[in-house]
Amino acid sequence: MGLFGRRLRKNKPRDLVSQTTLDNAFNRRTFVIGAGMGGIGTILAARMAYIAIAENERWVLESESNRVNLSLIPPRRGWILDRHGAPLASNRADFRVDVIPDRMQDPVQTIGALAQLLELSENTVADITKKIDDARGFQPVEIATGLDYEQFAAISVRLPDLPGVVPQRGFSRFYPTGAAVGHLIGYVGPASAEEYEERPDPILITPGYKIGKDALEAQFEDELQGTPGARRVEVTASGRIVRDLETREDKQGAPVRLTIDGPLQDYAARRIGLESGSCVVMDVENGDILCMSSMPSFDPNSFSAGIGRVEYSMLRDDERVPLRNKVLKGLYPPGSTVKPMHCMAFLDAGVKPEEAIMCNGGRRVGNRFFNCWSNHGRVDMAKAIYQSCDSYFYHFAQQVGFEKVAEWAHKMGLGEEFDLPVISQFYGTVPDPAWKMRKYESEWQSYDTVNSSIGQGYYLTNPLQLAVMAARLATGDKVVPRLRMDEPVREFEHFNFTPEEIAYVRQAMSDTVNGPGTAGRARLPFEDIKMAGKTGTAQVVSLSVSDGKTGPWKYRDHGLFVFFAPFDKPKYAGAVVIEHGGGSGAAYPIARDVMTFMFDPAKGMEALRPLEEQWGGTAQQRLDAKYRAYAQAAGEVVEPVPQRTEQIFDQVEAEARLAQRQSEEMAQQATPSRNEGSRAPSPSATPQAGGGE
Amino acid sequence: MSGIVPAPVARQPWMMLFPLFGLIIFGALVLTSAAAGNFDTYAKSHLMRFAIFFAMAIVISRFNKPTVQWLTYPGYIAILLLLMAVEIVGQVGGGSQRWLEVGPIRIQPSELMKPAAVLALANYYGGLPVGMVPNWRALMPAGLIIALPIAFVLLQPDLGTSLAIAFGGFVVMFLAGLPLRWFVMAGVAAIALAPVAFFVGLQDYQQKRVLTFLDPENDPLGDGYQITQSKIAIGSGGLFGKGFNEGSQSHLNYLPEPHTDFVFATMAEEWGFAGGVFIIGCFGLILYWGLRVAKAAPDRFSKLLAAGMTATIFFYIAINLLMVMGFAPVVGIPLPFISHGGSSMMTNMICIGVLMMVNRWNMKAPRTGLIVN
Structure with a gap:
């Protein structure tokens, strides 16, 4: 009590409080509060004017890029033909599924659901999981190709529960003679992170787009590649397509004809x-x-x-x-x-x-x-x-x-x-x-x-x-x-x-x-x-x-x-x-x-x-x-x-x-050639000391 | 007023009612659009709720001052007990909870606490002998009135509502004439304690929101996504917007919560800067009227009460708008009178009702300046 009393007394000259001073203070402070409110209101209006008018162009652009999804259509690859015009490498229409890691909410669950739908083996799932871990988030990772229509449809109807999953109909590379042309023709595959870094073309990270990875497929990449098509669609935030806006067809790559029979x-x-x-x-x-x-x-x-x-x-x-x-x-x-x-x-x-x-x-x-x-x-x-x-x-x-x-x-x-x-x-x-x-x-x-x-x-x-x-x-x-x-x-x-x-x-x-x-x-x-x-x-x-x-x-x-x-x-x-x-x-x-x-x-x-x-x-x-x-x-x-x-x-x-x-x-030592004959060339075709047989 | 308008009509606070009705109707339009053009989804219940709560506001406005003062503390304590009950039910039920369910009605005591705390504080300072105002001892009960509900609401945890209660309390105390240096000291202490509060007091997700707010581009697909999408919606609206029902950001689900927290962005996309100015203008008129009611009030209790209620409404508006324009972290605070949601409508209409009540008192007892209490 004493302490407060003293302080009160000491403060009295400064804090002399009466109804009037309080009323005055109220009016003053109400004005301050009101001014503060007005100030914030003005700031808000100014901010809105800045965003909506001064920066309008930028945000309109962003809104459009939200609304309109430009999806590239991977071009069909040019065929590789033999000397008679028969395909050594062609394209086969098929259904495929990719995932875009960035867009997946729960990768483990999504992959699990896909594995169940597509009956993927444990090894395949492990491969896919590793690929997803290694890939940059925006890079599509292939889950499966060559799906039949039932599987494709099963995934398509579950899309709302599977964010980041992209089912597509497209083309996959087909080599009719398989292993016989493996070394000669090579094969194709999705672009690696390094390749994308070197040439940051969005087509490279389009699901389903593949580039030549070895041999002739890689060598003739520029010719075989083709020109991607594009499809402009209106999409919702979850990626559902609302309607098509316009489509430009892809242009298939040029065929390459080899002298190979x-x-x-x-x-x-x-x-x-x-x-x-x-x-x-x-x-x-x-x-x-x-x-x-x-x-x-x-x-x-x-x-x-x-x-x-x-x-x-x-x-x-x-x-x-x-x-x-x-x-x-x-x-x-x-x-x-x-x-x-x-x-x-x-x-x-x-x-x-x-x-x-x-x-x-x-x-x-x-x-x-x-x-x-x-x-x-x-x-x-x-x-x-x-x-x-x-x-x-x-x-x-x-x-x-x-x-x-x-x-x-x-x-x-x-x-x-x-x-x-x-x-x-x-x-x-x-x-x-x-x-x-x-x-x-x-x-x-x-x-x-x-x-x-x-x-x-x-x-x-x-x-x-x-x-x-x-x-x-x-x-x-x-x-x-x-x-x-x-x-x-x-x-x-x-x-x-x-x-x-x-x-x-x-x-x-x-x-x-x-x-x-x-x-x-x-x-x-x-x-x-x-x-x-x-x-x-x-x-x-x-x-x-x-x-x-x-x-x-x-x-x-x-x-x-x-x-x-x-x-x-x-x-x-x-x-x-x-x-x-x-x-x-x-x-x-x-x-x-x-x-x-x-x-x-x-x-x-x-x-x-x-x-x-x-x-x-x-x-x-x-x-x-x-x-x-x-x-x-x-x-x-x-x-x-x-x-x-x-x-x-x-x-x-x-x-x-x-x-x-x-x-x-x-080569450091003398090496006579080996027996060449399917028939013995002469009666004396027995092994010589230190020599051939 | 000319004689054409009957006195009971002319007596009504049209300066507030016109903007209020304007906001509600405009809100119904925006909510129709937020439901992809469907009136029934949000807009219908929005209008019905307004009708109910407006009736409630009128009932509130009929209360007399002594009744209110007599009810203040019991009411405050009752709501405080409800808050504790929420906490206990939450603990028992496992996990946090913000409401109590009594039959079909869902009571959210923290919402009721916003006006109740302001009321209690106004009553306290209204009844406090003038000389005691700058006294430390007098601060203690006031502090308790504010701190207890904040503590319980924080436990829920509901940062937005705690801040709202704190803001209402601050405004009442500030206007009650407490020494300025206390606020300065409190301000300095708050700045000093902010980092501690950030790391100790905030949940992980709240910390992330604050960080995202400071650097939204850092996480454009995560938490920053909401703010960025909101800015896109507002910015792409331009001067007059894309037109009713034409907003792509809201219709294609890019905008999070287009009918509650981000309803302003939904509006701004379709009505542009003009719509924004209309809303801010309406709010300005309502708040200005609120402060005028406070200023015109004949006694400290009424003054503080009216000013506190105005501040509570203001807090909702300010935080929500600052948030959608990227000036504040994402806190779940809806925009009064426009956002779809019962509890915020209720709180704001209680505030409006109380303001109308004080306004009625003012008219009955014109201010003389000499009458004390």
């Missing part, structure tokens, strides 16, 4: 069968690549629909690297397949075809004796080719010098990159002294000449190069491969060989198949058409590890075969390379059947059908069956697919390089 491509892929390998066939007259099959492969249809983790892990774990295009990125020592080409080099250097040497089961070069795979006795050029005698090549390579031979190897296309619309090609190695000095800083040794003369050592080629070499050998022209029909046919430069010289080598190569040569079983089942060829067997590991024919698959020899037909008037040339086929015997039957199919498809199919029955179906059927088995075995513990598709192929290329290293190591 679709059926041949498919046949070759199927004929490779259980083996891991590749087959290239060219038209020698204009350089058209008719077939570039590489097996085992992946099914671009399922890749384009989004790679599942089970499928991806199956492909990754396969030691036959189904993700690698073996035609362009498989590098193999060419083995004896280079021998006819080396003969051309010898001819150019002045060696006469009749000049002969004695093969005593080998040949002394310098101060060392190098084994041949057999004892061939007296060997001239023709016999050297059809019997694949190593000694002949040891001798003459040494005599003309390997620089000369290497020069011709390059002229014939080995070690060369071709001007083709492909993402990448490994061009391999044609060794010569300068190259070895550059690469290893060591002198060229006589055993380098020996190894290289029979296509071993540092020699590495890809199957396309071998096919080009065969075409150039067959014609004596510098045939240049061509993959697009609309590219002009070039006039080929002619090598400086006499017709007699060319005919001589042709005859020798024909004898390989049709005469006393190493590939008797490669004979075509026609009276009037004869195929010429050259076998090759490339050693993968040194003899101390494996004999090349048995044992672990990855230690077996590569089987190679280059060919052209008809031998006297060449029209087609090609190469078959079978990885770890255990010798050329794995390769030339394939070449024979492919060429049989080329000249007489019915006969070719006759040869293929029993084989496929034995293997368990066509390549696609086997791939599907394998996938089912793998998925069953893998159960739920499958690792997810790498987020970026590039990673998938980086890995493959790394492995390719590994294989290259392996053969470089081997």
Whole structure:
């Protein structure tokens, strides 16, 4: 009390309160309050004027962009056609469902509902969840494509409960021959976050829009792409379409016509069968690549629909690297397949075809004796080719010098990159002294000449190069491969060989198949058409590890075969390379059947059908069956697919390089070629000490 | 007034009634549009509610001062008990709750508390001996009158209503002539305590709203969405709007709560700046009339009562409009007389009724300035 009293007294002079002062205070303060109210009212009116009048344009725009939804219509992709106009890649109308993560309120629940409606497996749901986590919120994530109408309708009616879900009718990419064109054509997929960053075009994040991800699909992206259509619709906040305002049709991308012969491509892929390998066939007259099959492969249809983790892990774990295009990125020592080409080099250097040497089961070069795979006795050029005698090549390579031979190897296309619309090609190695000095800083040794003369050592080629070499050998022209029909046919430069010289080598190569040569079983089942060829067997590991024919698959020899037909008037040339086929015997039957199919498809199919029955179906059927088995075995513990598709192929290329290293190591020692004959060439074809078999 | 208009009619506070009816009718139009052109959905019940609560306001206006004063504290205490009951029922029922259900009627005691607190406070300061006004001890009961309901409403939790009660209390105390420096001190303390209150006192979602308010573009699809959509609606309306029933923001559901909290944006999209000026103008007239009633009142209780009721209505208007124009965080406070909703209509019509009552007292006992109480 006292305290308050004192304070009150002390304050009194200032706070002298009476009815009048309070009334005055009330009036004053009411005025203040009123002024405050008026002030706020004025501020509000001014604010409203500012938003509604000064900023009107901006908000009208925003209101319009709310009201009107401009949805892009993904353009139909241009078709990829074979030389006859049949589609290798086309489009199929289908129903699809995507989600836009930003618009989902409860992703887990929404995905759960979709999984139930579409009967998605647990693995698929895990894939989708991961994709949603990785995607930017505005990027559509594909849930499923190829839905039937019932599923599509079931989702469409539940849309109000499924915010962020976008069901659409659209087109999906379709590859009629599936795995047969996987490596050649590539596949499509939605743009990645990086690609969108690089080119922030809204079409890239439109659900259903896909871009080429590999091979020709990626290479011809600009042409195949097309022009997106657009649809302006009035939508509610929840995305329900109230009415259509206007629609602009999409413009389909231009078709790209390839020189590939679709059926041949498919046949070759199927004929490779259980083996891991590749087959290239060219038209020698204009350089058209008719077939570039590489097996085992992946099914671009399922890749384009989004790679599942089970499928991806199956492909990754396969030691036959189904993700690698073996035609362009498989590098193999060419083995004896280079021998006819080396003969051309010898001819150019002045060696006469009749000049002969004695093969005593080998040949002394310098101060060392190098084994041949057999004892061939007296060997001239023709016999050297059809019997694949190593000694002949040891001798003459040494005599003309390997620089000369290497020069011709390059002229014939080995070690060369071709001007083709492909993402990448490994061009391999044609060794010569300068190259070895550059690469290893060591002198060229006589055993380098020996190894290289029979296509071993540092020699590495890809199957396309071998096919080009065969075409150039067959014609004596510098045939240049061509993959697009609309590219002009070039006039080929002619090598400086006499017709007699060319005919001589042709005859020798024909004898390989049709005469006393190493590939008797490669004979075509026609009276009037004869195929010429050259076998090759490339050693993968040194003899101390494996004999090349048995044992672990990855230690077996590569089987190679280059060919052209008809031998006297060449029209087609090609190469078959079978990885770890255990010798050329794995390769030339394939070449024979492919060429049989080329000249007489019915006969070719006759040869293929029993084989496929034995293997368990066509390549696609086997791939599907394998996938089912793998998925069953893998159960739920499958690792997810790498987020970026590039990673998938980086890995493959790394492995390719590994294989290259392996053969470089081997080049440090002398490697005679392997037994080439399907028939024993001579009674003395028993293994020589330290040599071939 | 000319003789044409009969005296009982001329006596009515037309300065307030015309704008009020204008707002109600305009509100019915806007609500029709908010229901995509359907009159029955919101507008019908809006008009019916107004009719009921206007009758209630007239009944209120017939009360005499002594009756009111006699009823003030029991009424206040009864509503306080109801607030506690809500809290208890809420606790028992699990989860927060704001209303009590008695048969078909749903009572929201926190709404009744807004006018009741103002009434109690006005009564308190009206009866307080003049000399005691600047006294600390006299502040204590007043503080309790305000703090108790605020505490219970905050427990619900209902930040908007607590602020409304606090604002009404502040205006009454301010006008009661409390020393200015107290308000300054309270202001300084409030600023100092604001961060503490923000982090301790606010729920997570409320904190987020405040942050969103400070930076709406930060979260355009989340909380900022509402403010942004509201601004789009107001801004795209322009000078005269898109026309009745033509608003795309409200019709296509971009605007959240187009019939309650964001009804002003719904209006502004279709009627433009002109409609906004009309509404703000009507409110201005009503509030101006309210303050005039307060000023004309013959005694402190009536003055404070009328001013407090005016302030309560003002608080609704100001917070709602500031919110829809992006000047205040999103708090669930509807726009008086326009928004669809029974409880806000009831509170505001109680305030109007009380103002009409004070206005009637004024006419019966013209102000002399000498009569005390």
